[in-house]
Amino acid sequence: MKKALVLVAHADDESLGVGGLIQKLVKAKWNVSVVFVSDGILTVRGKIQNNKDDAELACKILGVKKPKFLGYQDQKFDAYPIADMANSIMKLNLDPDLIITHVETDLNVDHRIVLELAKIVGRPKSKPISILGCEIPYTSFWNARQFPANFFVDITNELETKIKAFAQYKNEIMPYPHPWSKRALRVVAEYHGIQSGHKFAEAYQVIRGYENLF
Numbered sequence: 557m558k559k560a561l562v563l564v565a566h567a568d569d570e571s572l573g574v575g576g577l578i579q580k581l582v583k584a585k586w587n588v589s590v591v592f593v594s595d596g597i598l599t600v601r602g603k604i605q606n607n608k609d610d611a612e613l614a615c616k617i618l619g620v621k622k623p624k625f626l627g628y629q630d631q632k633f634d635a636y637p638i639a640d641m642a643n644s645i646m647k648l649n650l651d652p653d654l655i656i657t658h659v660e661t662d663l664n665v666d667h668r669i670v671l672e673l674a675k676i677v678g679r680p681k682s683k684p685i686s687i688l689g690c691e692i693p694y695t696s697f698w699n700a701r702q703f704p705a706n707f708f709v710d711i712t713n714e715l716e717t718k719i720k721a722f723a724q725y726k727n728e729i730m731p732y733p734h735p736w737s738k739r740a741l742r743v744v745a746e747y748h749g750i751q752s753g754h755k756f757a758e759a760y761q762v763i764r765g766y767e768n769l770f
Contacts, residue, residue: 557585557586557587558586558587558653558654559586559587559588559589559650559651559652559653559654560581560586560587560588560589560652560653560654560655560656561589561591561650561652561654561655561656561677562574562578562588562589562590562591562620562656562657563591563593563645563655563656563657563670563673563674563677564590564591564592564593564656564657564658564667564670564690565592565593565594565633565658565664565666565667565669565670566592566593566594566596566598566607566630566666567592567594567596567607567608567610567611567614567623567625567725568607568610568611568614568722568725568728569592569658569667569690569692570590570592570611570614570615570618570623571614571618571718571721571722571724571725572692572693572722572736572741573656573658573690573691573692573758574656574690574758575618575711575714575717575718575719575721575722575758576709576711576714576715576718576745576756576757576758577656577690577709577711577758577760578590578618578619578620579618579619579711579714579717579718580709580711580714582618582619582620583619584770586654588619588620589620589621589623589624589648589650589652590615590620590623590624591623591624591626591645591648591650592611592623592624592625592626593626593628593633593641593645593666593669593670593673594625594626594627594628594629594630594633594666595608595625595626595627595628595629595630596608596611596625597630598630598727599629599630605727607725607727607728608625610724610725610726610727610728611623611724611725613721613724614721614722614724614725615721617717617720617721617724618717618718618721624648626641626644626645628641630666631665631666633665633666633669633670634665634669638669638672638673638676641669641673642673642676642677645673645677646677652678652685653683653684653685653686654685654686654687654688654769655674655677655678655685655686655687655688656687656688656689656690656760657670657671657673657674657687657688657689657690657763658670658671658674658689658690658692659671659689659690659691659703659704659761659763660689661699661701661702661703661704662692662695662699663695663698663699664692664695667692667695671689671763674687674763675687675763678764680764684766684768685764686762686764686765686766686769687762687763687764687765688707688760688761688762688763688765689704689760689761689762689763690758690760691703691705691744691758691759691760693735693736693740693741693744694734694735694736697735703759703761704761705748705751705759705760705761706760706761706762707759707760707761707762707765708748708751708752708754708757708758708759708760709757709758709760710749710752710754710755710756710757711745711754711756711757711758712749712754712755712756712757715741715742715745715756718741718745719738719741719742722736722738722741723738742756745757745758
């Protein structure tokens with residue numbers, strides 16, 4: 557059985573960026589693990605917001621087991637030694653064939669650091685390990701750098717479940733036209749469908765890929 561690691565910074569990134577592909581991997585009998593580098597608790601909006609329970613509900617809807625939280629403080633990843641963070645991931649012994657993570661064009665510093673962690677954890681020392689970078693709406697939009705989409709996944713049959721999973725995040729879902737609204741997620745998927753010839757799609761950047769990626 558092939559193994560996929562969804563290695564993302566914060567609770568909600570898995571649904572926003574990978575919610576469709578997670579479902580497709582599960583349907584294809586992959587073993588999918590979701591790991592959040594953060595502790596799932598936000599303290600940067602003037603009040604404490606705990607997203608851990610919502611993350612567990614979202615992952616259940618997407619068809620994956622209970623996610624793991626590594627416990628690093630949200631929006632302060634740059635305060636930790638990157639080697640220590642990488643070691644905390646490697647100690648999970650997940651042995652992925654595919655890592656899905658963030659991209660370097662992302663506005664959010666935590667996201668960019670997690671990409672570096674993925675590159676460290678995903679070094680192909682003993683076997684090929686593919687790495688895909690996902691798009692997080694708004695942090696990918698607002699950095700004056702276009703998302704480097706070069707790989708598309710048809711999520712026509714998975715879009716509604718992706719939106720339902722993200723809707724579990726009561727602290728994060730917003731009214732339209734915010735990118736984190738139900739309608740906006742559908743618009744983004746439609747846009748990537750236009751780019752790729754599907755009705756609805758998710759966009760990714762291939763950071764490292766092999767002929768047997770899927």
